[in-house]
Amino acid sequence: MEKKRLKDIGEFELISRIRRWTRTSIPSIIRGIGDDSAVIELGGKVLLITTDILIEGIHFDPAWIDPFNLGRKSLYVNLSDIAAMGGQPRYFLISLGIPKSLSLLYISLFYRGLKAGAKKFNVYLIGGDTSLSEKITINICVFGEADKDSIIFRKGAKPEDDIYVSGTLGDSALGLEILKKEGQNGKPKGLFKRHLSPIPRVELGKEIAKNHLATSMIDISDGLLIDLQHILKESNVGAQVWEDSIPISSLYKRFVNNYSNDFYGFAKTGGEDYELLFTVPPRFRDKILLLSRFKNIPITRIGKITSKKEGFYLIKKDGGKYSPKTLGFEHFKSEALYRDLLK
Numbered sequence: 001m002e003k004k005r006l007k008d009i010g011e012f013e014l015i016s017r018i019r020r021w022t023r024t025s026i027p028s029i030i031r032g033i034g035d036d037s038a039v040i041e042l043g044g045k046v047l048l049i050t051t052d053i054l055i056e057g058i059h060f061d062p063a064w065i066d067p068f069n070l071g072r073k074s075l076y077v078n079l080s081d082i083a084a085m086g087g088q089p090r091y092f093l094i095s096l097g098i099p100k101s102l103s104l105l106y107i108s109l110f111y112r113g114l115k116a117g118a119k120k121f122n123v124y125l126i127g128g129d130t131s132l133s134e135k136i137t138i139n140i141c142v143f144g145e146a147d148k149d150s151i152i153f154r155k156g157a158k159p160e161d162d163i164y165v166s167g168t169l170g171d172s173a174l175g176l177e178i179l180k181k182e183g184q185n186g187k188p189k190g191l192f193k194r195h196l197s198p199i200p201r202v203e204l205g206k207e208i209a210k211n212h213l214a215t216s217m218i219d220i221s222d223g224l225l226i227d228l229q230h231i232l233k234e235s236n237v238g239a240q241v242w243e244d245s246i247p248i249s250s251l252y253k254r255f256v257n258n259y260s261n262d263f264y265g266f267a268k269t270g271g272e273d274y275e276l277l278f279t280v281p282p283r284f285r286d287k288i289l290l291l292s293r294f295k296n297i298p299i300t301r302i303g304k305i306t307s308k309k310e311g312f313y314l315i316k317k318d319g320g321k322y323s324p325k326t327l328g329f330e331h332f333k334s335e336a337l338y339r340d341l342l343k
């Protein structure tokens with residue numbers, strides 16, 4: 001038996017071992033472990049399947065998020081993984097672990113939020129499971145669909161491709177930091193909102209896929225650098241990122257200095273923005289510009305893909321190059337986001 005513990009290897013090394021232990025190959029599984037959603041062939045179309053777990057004290061603190069937002073966010077983080085493949089989410093299952101003492105009102109508000117989110121994105125609840133548990137535990141599994149020839153994997157980025165990101169980054173992590181330091185009466189509410197009710201980029205993902213613009217794509221759930229690294233690993237390439245091109249909001253600009261010495265810190269390694277990160281051949285620059293205007297969503301070029309041997313580095317405004325030490329959030333390795341319950 002190996003003596004190593006999970007905290008020595010971290011979440012992603014664990015997943016890559018699980019991937020080796022359980023490797024299967026049957027033709028109907030186009031993609032199993034290793035992407036934002038699994039991809040299963042069904043006739044001319046593909047079925048996309050993704051699941052995420054949210055655990056009280058690890059992913060959320062009921063003191064800061066109300067049940068309505070919690071219900072909606074639980075669904076949205078899953079929709080984001082379908083968006084990252086360029087698919088259309090359709091149906092979902094939800095399994096809940098609930099403490100006995102929780103009020104019925106809490107659960108009904110949770111379902112109200114869930115339903116509001118489902119309605120907004122035209123997805124339908126088709127079942128789930130319920131059990132007693134010590135902490136609130138939420139697991140959602142979403143099924144989506146896409147055309148086989150338009151889905152976008154983490155794999156596929158090529159040297160010289162441009163790297164783009166939608167929206168602005170770091171707001172969610174900065175919002176959480178302020179919530180933790182100042183409590184709910186802190187400011188600004190706009191940053192809290194980015195943390196408590198992020199919006200998945202489903203329309204944008206579909207549009208990118210339909211027009212075959214991207215060579216690879218992922219949603220930013222654990223942080224820009226770590227999620228970019230997932231693309232680099234799966235695609236076998238390197239990258240350079242221009243630090244001062246990373247898009248940040250005006251609220252971020254105003255408040256970040258009170259909470260960090262690294263101006264781009266939350267934008268580089270903070271998670272839960274649920275923006276899309278994707279790579280595009282330079283010949284499509286005009287098309288990306290048009291798409292951004294047409295959808296009214298900021299899309300920013302933040303760097304380029306290089307060969308694997310050039311590695312992964314950032315370039316600062318003054319031209320200085322550096323390799324990032326911390327990349328983002330990783331279970332078993334990073335400090336817990338909320339309470340450090342489990343050592």
Ligand code: ADP
Binds near residue numbers: 033
């Ligand atoms: P995301 O952050 O986009 O949800 P993850 O990092 O959680 O992606 O997962 C990466 C890949 O590993 C996915 O294909 C996911 O299905 C798979 N995966 C994660 N945990 C497990 C597990 N315990 N067993 C098998 N596969 C897993």
Ligand code: MG
Binds near residue numbers: 036081218
């Ligand atoms: Mg993802």
